[in-house]
Amino acid sequence: xxxWGAAISAYQVEGGNVxxxxxxxxxxxxxxxxCGEAVQHARYFAHDIDLAADLGMNAFRISIEWSxxxxxxxxxxxxxxxxxxxxxxxxxxxxxxxxxxxxxxxLPQWFVLRGGFEKRSNIVYFLNFVRLIADEFKELIxxxxxxxxxxxxxxxxxxxxxFPPGKQSRSLYMQVLHNLVYxxxxxxxxxxxxxxxxxVGIAKNNQFFEPASNRFLDRWxxxxxxxxxxxxxxxxxxxxxxxxxxxxxxxxxxSFRLYAGWQPNHIYSVIRNENLEQGDNGFExxxxxxxxxxxxxxxxxxxxxxxxNGIADRSDLKRQKFxxxxxxxxxxxxxxxxxxxxxxxxxxxxxxxxxxxxPRFGLxxxxxxxxxxxxRPSAIYYKGIIKENAxxx
Ligand code: IFM
Numbered sequence: 385x386x387x388w389g390a391a392i393s394a395y396q397v398e399g400g401n402v403x404x405x406x407x408x409x410x411x412x413x414x415x416x417x418x419c420g421e422a423v424q425h426a427r428y429f430a431h432d433i434d435l436a437a438d439l440g441m442n443a444f445r446i447s448i449e450w451s452x453x454x455x456x457x458x459x460x461x462x463x464x465x466x467x468x469x470x471x472x473x474x475x476x477x478x479x480x481x482x483x484x485x486x487x488x489x490x491l492p493q494w495f496v497l498r499g500g501f502e503k504r505s506n507i508v509y510f511l512n513f514v515r516l517i518a519d520e521f522k523e524l525i526x527x528x529x530x531x532x533x534x535x536x537x538x539x540x541x542x543x544x545x546x547f548p549p550g551k552q553s554r555s556l557y558m559q560v561l562h563n564l565v566y567x568x569x570x571x572x573x574x575x576x577x578x579x580x581x582x583x584v585g586i587a588k589n590n591q592f593f594e595p596a597s598n599r600f601l602d603r604w605x606x607x608x609x610x611x612x613x614x615x616x617x618x619x620x621x622x623x624x625x626x627x628x629x630x631x632x633x634x635x636x637x638x639s640f641r642l643y644a645g646w647q648p649n650h651i652y653s654v655i656r657n658e659n660l661e662q663g664d665n666g667f668e669x670x671x672x673x674x675x676x677x678x679x680x681x682x683x684x685x686x687x688x689x690x691x692x693n694g695i696a697d698r699s700d701l702k703r704q705k706f707x708x709x710x711x712x713x714x715x716x717x718x719x720x721x722x723x724x725x726x727x728x729x730x731x732x733x734x735x736x737x738x739x740x741x742x743p744r745f746g747l748x749x750x751x752x753x754x755x756x757x758x759x760r761p762s763a764i765y766y767k768g769i770i771k772e773n774a775x776x777x
Contacts, residue, residue, distance in 0.1 A: 387481055387726030388770040389443035390436055390747060391692050393488040396735040397425035403455040405496040409548035415739035422736050423750045429471050435748060436732055437478035439763060440770040444475055445483035445691060445728050450513050451492035465520060472524035481526045486514055488532040496549060501563045502556060514571045518578035528582055529629055530571040533589040534564045534617055565620045572624035587629040587691040590614040592673030594637045596655040601640035605652045628681055629691030635670030663696040665743040671709035678717040678724055687725050694730030696743030703762035711775050
């Protein structure tokens, strides 16, 4: 019953999302590229879903863009709602279990202008959107992911200031995190109240942290960082999780340093991977880390789905090995009684990587002028794994 699939998110592929905070952010010149038409998935969704199904996948992860459905407060765009219905129906018709994310970094600009997730009193707007989706699509959604990578969202938007709204404040960062915990809990209850047998979870970015040396301070800083980054959120919402979605990308070897800055990493520096393997965008490749973060999740006693794992590799020279090495670690974790039930590769398509079209994560490459999709050789390799439901080693 293992689920094999891929993931995308609305803003990164759909194109024409002009009512979101990311659109506004791009207009103020804060990014290398503007998202614009992205890869026109809003237009080619049927083709893209067929691409996934033809690779033999039995699951697919999308997100629903709130700002498309509610471009201004209480104004519903029913055409967009209908389009998402067609997306979900197509996935179902093609035998794909549906994973649907309700918040994948982007928000309607009107919501952000009212203070976004900084204000607890705003959360009701998001919950109204959740209720709408639950009412409309209850039969079509198998796995509900309320929030994608809340730690990344809060850290980038409110601590480092590299995502909208571009703020840099330690207290706002914590405030937003607490409000996201509250949001998740309420959304969980709301979905369950509307949808019988709903499976509601999260897509959590967890990282593998290791001490750079055996020094006590290096070990201490790893423990602290791991507790905060990997477990703060999960512990708070533990009771409101039917499954854990894991997004795995990062390996960090930490070395303690005394620096009284306000940056999140103010008490450590990150030492590069010993094998220096990395994707085109500098993310380290460290498959063993996936085993370790999976094993860390065992304490929650929940089914785990890998909701993202992937590499930016334009030449496609590293992707097959990347897949093989990571899936091998999934297998070892399974044998060690980790209840992992699915693997969704990030991403089906090349897409807009939050500020730039540079990194290419796709199983299918996209020509950004003609929007032609072409399967990379690694997609065919992945198809073989899916067909066999196995890797050989
Ligand atoms: O593209 C992102 C995605 O939106 C969230 N997880 C990590 C991916 C690669 O950086």
